[in-house]
Ligand SMILES: Nc1ncnc2c1ncn2[C@@H]1O[C@H](COP(=O)(O)OP(=O)(O)O)[C@@H](O)[C@H]1O
């Protein structure tokens with residue numbers, strides 16, 4: 399459960415009084431997620447998401463995320479916008495944290511996607527990339543390829559307390575990724591964390607893309623590689639039906655298109671994605687506060703995915 403900051407009923411009542419979105423009926427901490435504190439808030443006017451930004455989200459980046467959401471929503475993508483209060487303020491402070499009141503979208507996250515669900519989700523990402531082609535704001539990726547080695551060094555040999563030999567394993571894989579990382583592919587603003595838990599669906603239909611707080615400017619095909627690393631495996635990191643991986647590539651290709659160079663780079667981009675999530679999960683595994691209501695994510699599930707990408711010949715086969 400990700401609730402790092404407890405919100406009192408009194409503070410939430412005062413917070414809601416700034417908006418024209420009804421009075422507090424109930425508020426419940428949301429079990430999913432690891433980065434921010436999220437509450438489902440029911441008011442006399444409807445249902446909302448309350449997010450308090452924690453840990454990796456810098457308050458100064460929030461205007462970029464909100465502008466991105468407004469831009470893609472205005473172009474027809476199903477993403478949640480944050481509401482402005484009566485004074486036009488979107489980003490507030492609550493219990494000492496930056497906070498927003500956000501549109502609630504229906505749908506659920508799948509844990510073992512079918513090929514048709516994977517196809518629909520990747521197509522939704524492709525449509526979002528279309529909309530982002532004329533979004534001119536930029537945000538550097540603070541968890542990009544150049545940040546992985548400093549993060550590895552910050553984790554240090556403590557990695558070996560998670561699994562014997564993990565530091566050397568990651569060090570070797572990272573050296574290969576750094577050597578082979580493509581530097582000439584198209585760059586765009588990307589989501590950078592489009593895991594199944596960040597796509598809301600009803601049956602095979604996408605009802606919402608959420609959690610844009612890692613969005614940044616980076617290699618566009620890296621977004622698909624991140625998605626593949628998250629969707630083509632079960633939560634423990636074991637590969638699903640290979641048709642799921644193929645559906646991701648086909649869904650994206652049909653909606654946006656992949657150049658030959660992007661397609662050829664997918665394996666190294668996916669190995670990079672594995673290292674990125676392995677390292678942040680490992681850091682969190684070693685450093686999450688004992689009193690946080692959060693279920694830490696398993697770094698080794700990403701070591702297993704890395705093993706798979708290293709030994710598999712063809713990305714499309716996955
Ligand atoms: N706009 C939304 N509409 C409906 N549910 C949402 C919305 N935003 C978040 N959620 C729910 O809250 C959970 C955690 O949100 P998420 O943004 O992934 O958290 P975190 O920022 O910690 O990664 C999601 O898995 C989803 O169940």
Ligand SMILES: N[C@@H](CCOP(=O)(O)O)C(=O)O
Pocket residue numbers: 430431432433434591593595596609675678679695
């Ligand atoms: N998707 C990342 C971390 C962020 O997870 P989220 O549930 O808060 O979106 C991971 O799985 O490591």
